[in-house]
Every structure is written in structure tokens, then in C-alpha cells.
Amino acid sequence: MKRFSYRARSADGAAVHGTIAAESAPAAVRALAAEGKIALHIGEPHSFRLPPMLRLSVGISAEERIAFLHELSALLRAGLPVHEALACLAEGSGDSACGRAVAALHAEVLRGLSLSQAMEMQAESFPKSLIGMVHAGEESGTLDAILQEAAAVLTEAHVLRESVRSALAYPLFLLAATLFSILLMTIFVLPIFAALLHDLGAELPLPTRILLSLSDTTAVHPYLLPALAVGLCSVVVLLLRIPSLRVVVDALLLRIPVIGMFVRFAVWQMILRTLAILLHSGIRLDRALGLARSVAGNRAIAQNLAKMERSLVEGRTFAQVIAHERCLPALLRGMLSAGESAGDLEGLLQHAADYCRRRSGIYAARVEALAEPAMIVVIAAMIFFVVLSVLLPIFDTMDALM
Numbered sequence: 001m002k003r004f005s006y007r008a009r010s011a012d013g014a015a016v017h018g019t020i021a022a023e024s025a026p027a028a029v030r031a032l033a034a035e036g037k038i039a040l041h042i043g044e045p046h047s048f049r050l051p052p053m054l055r056l057s058v059g060i061s062a063e064e065r066i067a068f069l070h071e072l073s074a075l076l077r078a079g080l081p082v083h084e085a086l087a088c089l090a091e092g093s094g095d096s097a098c099g100r101a102v103a104a105l106h107a108e109v110l111r112g113l114s115l116s117q118a119m120e121m122q123a124e125s126f127p128k129s130l131i132g133m134v135h136a137g138e139e140s141g142t143l144d145a146i147l148q149e150a151a152a153v154l155t156e157a158h159v160l161r162e163s164v165r166s167a168l169a170y171p172l173f174l175l176a177a178t179l180f181s182i183l184l185m186t187i188f189v190l191p192i193f194a195a196l197l198h199d200l201g202a203e204l205p206l207p208t209r210i211l212l213s214l215s216d217t218t219a220v221h222p223y224l225l226p227a228l229a230v231g232l233c234s235v236v237v238l239l240l241r242i243p244s245l246r247v248v249v250d251a252l253l254l255r256i257p258v259i260g261m262f263v264r265f266a267v268w269q270m271i272l273r274t275l276a277i278l279l280h281s282g283i284r285l286d287r288a289l290g291l292a293r294s295v296a297g298n299r300a301i302a303q304n305l306a307k308m309e310r311s312l313v314e315g316r317t318f319a320q321v322i323a324h325e326r327c328l329p330a331l332l333r334g335m336l337s338a339g340e341s342a343g344d345l346e347g348l349l350q351h352a353a354d355y356c357r358r359r360s361g362i363y364a365a366r367v368e369a370l371a372e373p374a375m376i377v378v379i380a381a382m383i384f385f386v387v388l389s390v391l392l393p394i395f396d397t398m399d400a401l402m
Contacts, residue, residue, distance in 0.1 A: 004028045008037040029103050039107035060125045062158045064098040069151035076144035083109045101125045132294025140281035160364050167368040171375030178379050186215045197393050207389035251300035262363035269356035270295045276349035286312035301327050
């Protein structure tokens with residue numbers, strides 16, 4: 001029997017918290033329900049957990065998320081309501097991180113929230129794009145199909161992410177080893193070398209002076225460089241929370257060679273698949289665009305979707321709306337215009353999504369192929385700078401002596 005901390009709401013709506021003894025997180029939810037309380041959060045009070053920013057991973061893993069979507073979709077197709085399906089999954093997941101997340105979803109759904117709203121309260125476990133797809137499925141009445149499609153998309157993204165990580169592992173190790181070696185040489189070797197050159201009366205060149213300044217700063221203030229790095233990262237994260245700036249950054253991301261095309265096709269794959277499912281469910285195209293906007297991970301593309309939605313509401317045809325949308329690749333504009341003319345937009349949306357999936361895979365392979373050489377070039381440039389800092393004063397001294 002374990003003790004769990006909880007936050008809950010009593011029958012009169014008052015917020016309560018405390019601890020409760022139970023075999024697992026789902027059992028704790030049931031025990032609170034028996035007391036007339038609706039669980040909002042279940043946690044283990046005595047287990048040591050790092051702060052979120054220091055954890056290697058937050059929430060459930062990608063594999064657990066994909067398995068959860070597959071299983072939930074299967075249960076919904078079997079005819080179970082959402083709350084019963086979540087109860088089954090929570091019971092089967094045990095006391096894992098996934099089990100606690102599903103138990104929290106179950107508690108929120110019992111409280112009267114929709115599944116997408118419950119997922120918003122577990123933002124560390126469910127990304128915004130997934131929440132957007134679930135919301136679209138709820139609106140269209142095709143939640144089981146949307147969940148299955150979301151699982152397929154997340155599976156492809158996970159495989160792609162793992163392949164890129166594998167490709168970058170060795171170059172990143174070399175980069176870390178190079179930086180560490182340069183730091184050691186800058187702190188311990190270069191000052192001795194510089195003192196020797198100073199005794200010989202040699203004038204130090206600019207690269208050597210830069211490294212010596214770095215060495216002196218590190219020796220006097222050893223925590224300054226790490227603090228600056230952390231501060232810079234924090235500033236970047238805070239700036240990216242500004243919506244207008246995030247749109248600009250996302251737009252610039254789309255302009256980066258190779259990477260921008262990969263992001264463009266990956267985002268449109270999710271949008272087009274969602275649109276096809278929504279149209280199949282009888283949702284109007286303008287409404288479907290509004291719902292599909294929430295699955296776009298890129299703010300610039302989402303902004304363009306909002307403009308397209310407004311144009312459709314004003315009475316324009318889909319072909320007219322997408323004719324000048326540069327965020328949509330030209331071939332896709334032609335495919336979708338032909339689909340609308342032929343009266344088979346839904347089918348062409350599926351074909352266009354498949355095309356985007358293939359193209360994103362091609363560009364992902366290119367990113368993977370270019371990542372290692374690019375990292376090696378960066379490492380070579382760093383080594384060249386250090387070697388230049390050491391050899392230049394030696395050559396200058398030899399010239400002076402000769």
C-alpha cells in the first residue's frame with residue numbers, strides 16, 4: 001500500500017488536498033470518488049523528483065503516448081465511452097508515469113471536461129498538436145479515427161526523430177570532446193605558452209589574445225561562462241513565448257534550406273490528413289480549416305490557415321483561396337484545386353498528405369545526411385582557430401629571431 005498526494009474537488013466544489021493510501025494511482029482516484037471527491041491530480045509525495053527543467057524527460061515517453069493512442073482508439077471503436085476506455089487503460093497501466101497521466105485524464109473527464117480539455121491540463125504529456133487533433137475529432141464525432149491517425153503521425157515523427165538523434169550522436173560527442181579539450185588547453189597550457197612568448201618579447205596576435213582573455217576570465221570567474229550560457233538560453237525561451245516573435249521565428253524557419261522544406265511538408269502532412277478526416281465526417285471546409293489550424297506546429301502556417309478560413313467564409317472557392325498561398329507547395333496547390341474541380345477534395349487531401357509524408361521523409365534523410373558533415377566542419381573550424389592561435393606567435397617569434 002502506497003501513499004499518494006492528491007488535489008481534488010469536494011461535492012460542494014471546494015478545492016481540497018492531502019494524502020491517501022492506495023495500491024495504485026487509479027485505485028486512489030476510485031477511493032477519492034468513494035469519498036465524494038473528484039481527483040484533479042495524483043502524485044507520490046515521498047518520491048524524489050527533479051524540477052521539470054532538470055529532468056531528462058517530462059511526462060510520458062513518445063512510445064507510451066503512441067501506445068496509449070492506439071489502445072484508446074481501439075476501445076472507442078469497440079463502443080466504449082471515453083471515460084470507461086480511460087478507466088480500462090488507467091487500470092492496465094499500473095503505477096507508471098503513463099498510468100498516472102491516464103488516471104488524471106480519467107478524473108478530469110469524470111468531472112465533465114472533454115478529452116482534449118483534460119489533455120490541456122496534462123500539457124507535459126500531450127503536445128498541442130495532438131490536443132488540436134483530439135479537439136477536431138470531438139467536434140466531428142470521429143475521435144477514434146483521429147486518434148488512430150494521430151498515432152500513425154506520431155509514430156512517423158518518433159522514428160524520424162530517433163534516426164536524426166542517432167546521426168547526430170557521434171558528431172555531438174566529438175564536439176563536446178573538442179570543446180573540453182580546448183577549454184583545458186586554454187586554462188592550463190596557453191597561459192604558460194603566452195608567458196614564454198612574452199619573455200621573448202613577441203607580440204601576441206589577435207586569436208591568441210582572444211583565447212588568453214577567455215582563459216583569464218575563466219580563471220577569475222569560473223561560473224561566469226555557464227551562467228551566461230544559462231541566461232542566454234532562458235532569454236531565448238522567454239522571447240519565444242511572445243506570440244508575434246514566435247510567428248517571425250517560425251516563418252524564418254521555413255526559409256532555411258532543406259530544414260525549412262522538411263518542416264513545411266511535415267506540418268502540411270498533419271493538416272491535410274486532419275482536413276480529410278473532418279471532411280469525411282461532414283464538417284464544412286471553412287470550419288475544418290479552423291479546426292485543422294490547431295494541429296499546425298508552425299505559427300506562420302497556422303496564421304495563413306486563419307486567412308484561408310476567412311476567405312472561405314467571405315465566399316471564395318478553395319481553389320481561389322490557395323492559388324496565391326506561398327506557404328503551400330505549388331504541386332499541392334495544383335492537386336487540391338483539381339480535387340475541388342473534380343468533386344473529390346477529400347480523396348485528393350489524402351493523396352496530398354501521402355505526398356507530404358514521402359517528401360518530408362526525403363528531406364529528413366537529407367537533414368540527417370548533412371548534419372554530420374556540418375558538425376565536422378564546425379569542429380574543424382574550432383580546431384583551426386586554436387592551432388592558429390598557437391602557431392602564429394611561434395612563426396612571428398621565429399621571424400624576429402631570424
